[in-house]
Amino acid sequence: MPPARRIALTVLGRVLPSSKSPGQDVQAALDVALADSTLDPRDRGLATELVYGYLRLCGRLDYILAQFLKNPAAVPLAVRRILGLAAYEILHCAKVPAYASVDWAVSAVRKASGKGLSGMANAVLRRVAADPGAFEEPGFYRRDRPSEVVYLSRAFSCPEWIVSLWLGACGPDETRQHLAAQAEPAPLGLRVNRARPEAKALFDALAALPGALYAVFPTIAVPTGTDFAAAGLNLPELLASGALSRQSAAAQDVLYRLGLPEWPEPVFDACAGRGGKTLLIAEAGKRVFAADMHAPRLAGLPREAARLGLPPIPAFRASATKMALAAPAGTILLDAPCSGLGVLSRRPDAKWRRQPEDIAGLIRLQGAMLEAAYANLAPGGRLVYVTCTIHPAENEKAIDRLGGRHRDLILDSEAPAVPDPVLGETFYGAVLRKPGSCRVP
Numbered sequence: 001m002p003p004a005r006r007i008a009l010t011v012l013g014r015v016l017p018s019s020k021s022p023g024q025d026v027q028a029a030l031d032v033a034l035a036d037s038t039l040d041p042r043d044r045g046l047a048t049e050l051v052y053g054y055l056r057l058c059g060r061l062d063y064i065l066a067q068f069l070k071n072p073a074a075v076p077l078a079v080r081r082i083l084g085l086a087a088y089e090i091l092h093c094a095k096v097p098a099y100a101s102v103d104w105a106v107s108a109v110r111k112a113s114g115k116g117l118s119g120m121a122n123a124v125l126r127r128v129a130a131d132p133g134a135f136e137e138p139g140f141y142r143r144d145r146p147s148e149v150v151y152l153s154r155a156f157s158c159p160e161w162i163v164s165l166w167l168g169a170c171g172p173d174e175t176r177q178h179l180a181a182q183a184e185p186a187p188l189g190l191r192v193n194r195a196r197p198e199a200k201a202l203f204d205a206l207a208a209l210p211g212a213l214y215a216v217f218p219t220i221a222v223p224t225g226t227d228f229a230a231a232g233l234n235l236p237e238l239l240a241s242g243a244l245s246r247q248s249a250a251a252q253d254v255l256y257r258l259g260l261p262e263w264p265e266p267v268f269d270a271c272a273g274r275g276g277k278t279l280l281i282a283e284a285g286k287r288v289f290a291a292d293m294h295a296p297r298l299a300g301l302p303r304e305a306a307r308l309g310l311p312p313i314p315a316f317r318a319s320a321t322k323m324a325l326a327a328p329a330g331t332i333l334l335d336a337p338c339s340g341l342g343v344l345s346r347r348p349d350a351k352w353r354r355q356p357e358d359i360a361g362l363i364r365l366q367g368a369m370l371e372a373a374y375a376n377l378a379p380g381g382r383l384v385y386v387t388c389t390i391h392p393a394e395n396e397k398a399i400d401r402l403g404g405r406h407r408d409l410i411l412d413s414e415a416p417a418v419p420d421p422v423l424g425e426t427f428y429g430a431v432l433r434k435p436g437s438c439r440v441p
């Protein structure tokens with residue numbers, strides 16, 4: 001089997017949940033598989049595209065293939081995955097000729113399960129390749145007159161429980177926008193290091209890239225696959241020198257929508273993870289310190305601060321549910337662990353790995369964090385709550401519950417979890433205030 005497909009199938013086997021495993025995080029599984037391999041850069045790119053593309057669309061691909069199989073349930077899982085990956089290539093990888101996808105997949109099926117199924121694989125994939133336009137027709141997914149939830153789930157490759165949740169929470173129009181966004185690749189988000197003197201010139205050059213989707217200083221979004229070299233920009237060098245960082249544009253945008261420049265200092269980023277938002281806040285000229293429950297996630301922060309030419313950022317391991325700040329913070333940022341349903345275009349594994357029963361535990365954790373943060377907030381201080389999900393119980397209702405317990409809490413502003421057709425990702429945020437005036441040093 002060609003190496004990029006072999007790696008992609010191995011990674012998918014580790015990421016998608018099974019009776020034996022809840023499935024691994026896609027980027028972690030891909031990093032391990034690529035580190036073990038000797039793939040050239042082109043094949044690494046292809047393996048990455050196949051893994052992410054398949055995860056985005058596998059619900060829809062399974063449905064398509066099932067229409068051409070006599071008894072889909074009888075086809076072994078390994079064979080279904082090979083067919084699904086080849087169907088993804090045929091329908092979505094313009095650079096790979098369909099005959100090449102059919103060839104490798106038929107040989108792989110023969111190797112995995114014998115000659116009988118390879119004939120079936122050949123026939124099915126040729127039928128998929130014969131009329132790709134048929135799968136763009138809504139009627140293809142409605143032949144048996146399914147419910148709206150089942151139809152949307154098939155056509156947009158999204159589990160039924162998420163479709164139902166969104167229909168109930170935001171109605172049919174917004175649901176379709178969220179569904180369309182999660183079925184497309186997320187753009188490449190970039191953050192210009194505004195602490196650098198050349199920041200404005202670099203921003204202007206990036207904003208002028210053909211196809212640039214979003215450019216509001218210091219944030220840029222461009223389609224994946226944008227040719228930076230053609231515009232005279234050396235992306236690896238700009239990243240290595242600290243002039244630029246990769247960061248989802250929607251993740252940056254939510255902080256500005258929540259009034260970042262006005263947040264009182266110092267800012268305590270209590271769920272800093274690898275420090276994406278911590279570093280943005282530091283680049284914006286704010287004093288910031290950071291914590292996370294998982295120490296290894298914080299390990300790269302000193303290196304990142306040095307890359308960006310920032311002073312060292314104090315960081316420590318701590319649970320935000322047991323916050324005990326020695327000195328009060330002007331702003332406490334809770335970029336809370338959540339179900340991630342707003343960033344499925346970037347993390348498509350989450351829709352297959354998350355289960356509806358996970359939500360109750362997340363709501364409890366978010367509630368405990370909000371409670372602890374509010375208790376640690378100085379009078380006049382801000383509590384900024386952010387999630388990357390589209391789930392009212394983790395968003396507005398989490399704030400309502402906190403407000404129900406603390407009648408003095410003031411809701412300063414809110415960034416609702418509405419669809420973003422340009423950036424393809426949805427964040428929620430709220431800025432809460434404790435009465436009084438902020439007198440933090």
Ligand SMILES: C[S@@+](CC[C@H](N)C(=O)[O-])C[C@H]1O[C@@H](n2cnc3c(N)ncnc32)[C@H](O)[C@@H]1O
Nearest residue numbers: 271272273276277292293294319320335336337
């Ligand atoms: C949404 S991610 C943060 C992403 C990060 N702020 C960024 O911009 O890159 C949520 C983070 O919460 C952390 N976390 C989970 N439970 C926690 C807890 N009880 N206390 C503090 N952090 C926690 C996770 O380790 C994870 O890094």
